Amino acid sequence: MPELPEVETIARGLAKRVVGDVIESVWLGSKPEPLKSSATEIAATLQSRKISDVRRVGKHIVLDLAGENGKARSAQWIVHLGMTGSLQICSPEWELAKHTHAVVRLASGREVRFVDPRRFGRLSVIEKFEAPGAEPLQVSLENFVALFRGRKTPIKSALLNQKLLSGVGNIYADEALFRAGIRPRRRAASLSRDELARLHKSLKRVLKEAIKLGGSSISDYVDADGDEGFFQLKHRVYGREGKPCLVCKTPIKRIVIGGRSSHYCPKCQR
Ligand SMILES: [Zn+2]
Numbered sequence: 669m670p671e672l673p674e675v676e677t678i679a680r681g682l683a684k685r686v687v688g689d690v691i692e693s694v695w696l697g698s699k700p701e702p703l704k705s706s707a708t709e710i711a712a713t714l715q716s717r718k719i720s721d722v723r724r725v726g727k728h729i730v731l732d733l734a735g736e737n738g739k740a741r742s743a744q745w746i747v748h749l750g751m752t753g754s755l756q757i758c759s760p761e762w763e764l765a766k767h768t769h770a771v772v773r774l775a776s777g778r779e780v781r782f783v784d785p786r787r788f789g790r791l792s793v794i795e796k797f798e799a800p801g802a803e804p805l806q807v808s809l810e811n812f813v814a815l816f817r818g819r820k821t822p823i824k825s826a827l828l829n830q831k832l833l834s835g836v837g838n839i840y841a842d843e844a845l846f847r848a849g850i851r852p853r854r855r856a857a858s859l860s861r862d863e864l865a866r867l868h869k870s871l872k873r874v875l876k877e878a879i880k881l882g883g884s885s886i887s888d889y890v891d892a893d894g895d896e897g898f899f900q901l902k903h904r905v906y907g908r909e910g911k912p913c914l915v916c917k918t919p920i921k922r923i924v925i926g927g928r929s930s931h932y933c934p935k936c937q938r
Contacts, residue, residue, distance in 0.1 A: 669750075669751050670727070670749045670753075670927065671725075671836075671837035671839060672724070672805075672835035672837065672840065672875055672878075673875055673877075673878035673881075674677070674723050675727050675728070675729060675835065676879050677747070677879060678729060678754075679723055679724040679730075679766045680722075680753065681807070682729065682731075682755060682847075683722035683914075683935045684722070685757050685797050686719050686722060686731075687719055687720065687721060688719065689718070689719050689774040689778075689888065690718045690719070691714045691715060691717050691718075691719065691733075691774060691775075692716075692771055692774060693717065693772075694710065694715060695742065696710060696769065697768065697769040697770065697771075699750065699769055701787040701788075702769040702770070702784055702787055702789055702790060702791055703769075703789060703790075703792075705719070705792040705793045705794075710745075710791060710792070712791050713733070713793040714733065714737075714772060715743070715801070717733035717734065717735065717841065719732070719733060721776045725797060725834070726748075726799035726801065726830065726917075727834070727837075727847040727861070727882070728748050729746070729747040729755070730746055731744060731746075732741065732839040735795075737784065737838075739792075739861055740795075741795075743793055744793065745793055746792045746793070746794055746795050747782065747789070747791055747800075747913040748790040748791075749783060749789045749890040750787070750788030750789035751786050751788045751789075751909070752784055752789070753782070755782055756779075756783060757778055757780055757781075758778065758779055759777065759779070760773065760778075762779075763779070765907045766783075766785070767783050767787075768781050768783050769784055770782040770791055780846075791873075792883060794853070799830075799834035800831045801830050801831050801832050802807040802832065802833050802834065802835065803835075804833050804834070804835060804836055804871055805875060807833070809864075809865055809868050812868045813861060814831045814868075816832075816856040816859060819856035819857050820855055820856070820857060822854065822855065822925050822926070823845065823850060823854050823856045824841055824842075824925045824926070824928070824930050825856075825925060825928075827829055827844070827845075828841055828926070828928065830937050834900075836875075838928050838929065838930075839903065840871070840875055840878065842905050842906045842930055842932070843870075843874045843934065844873075844874045846904050846931075846933060846936065847866075847873065847874060847904070847938050848867040848869075848871075848905055849899035850863055850866070850867060850868040850937055851937060851938060852937075853925060853930075854931050866907045876930050878924075905920050905932055905933060908931060909919045910922075912933065913933040913936060915936050918934055920932065920933055921933070921934055
């Protein structure tokens with residue numbers, strides 16, 4: 669499942685290729701699930717629009733659309749990749765992949781295709797998209813600390829709560845908690861300011877590290893057939909149950925919090 673760094677990487681890769689291009693035509697498949705806005709609305713909004721910018725907001729890819737003459741009302745095309753969604757940029761003669769739900773033809777002659785086998789991804793159009801939570805790479809320490817004040821839920825669940833922070837997923841929550849030395853089950857409100865400061869720093873660091881690693885293989889991802897595995901973060905705890913901690917050699921533990929696997933070192937994390 670693409671998390672924040674993957675979505676950031678994809679958005680950057682997409683931006684390099686489509687900003688400035690104009691949408692000539694839109695084809696949408698017959699499956700209803702991928703379309704959060706109606707097919708008619710999506711097609712009408714995208715048609716003849718110039719893509720003026722592409723960026724990530726939370727785990728969403730936001731494509732800013734301007735009228736071709738720059739005068740029409742601005743709009744945004746929002747892509748959420750869900751579990752298995754991907755965006756391909758290809759030439760029209762490429763064979764249509766199975767599970768293609770949208771094909772957007774550009775004036776440059778290329779196509780942007782949305783492919784999603786499991787159909788948890790969503791396409792929509794909106795005037796102005798706003799993520800419900802704070803942006804993890806930009807949130808200040810003050811605002812970060814305030815997010816968790818009085819919260820009785822485990823810190824792990826609070827990190828995954830998209831209304832608090834937009835786009836933090838399971839892997840990076842575990843990795844950030846390990847780097848901050850904080851156990852995932854701790855109540856959010858019980859964390860000291862020092863601990864939250866460490867977490868604020870480690871969360872940003874782990875996300876930036878992953879974006880940096882992802883950035884080196886953007887082209888492979890966006891241009892090829894959308895297979896995953898385009899970047900490998902060196903996980904220290906995630907998926908390493910029973911393996912020795914890289915710092916102290918204590919076996920990494922796996923517990924379930926709010927239905928999600930959580931990995932931590934019982935010695936390094938308090
Ligand atoms: Zn350890």
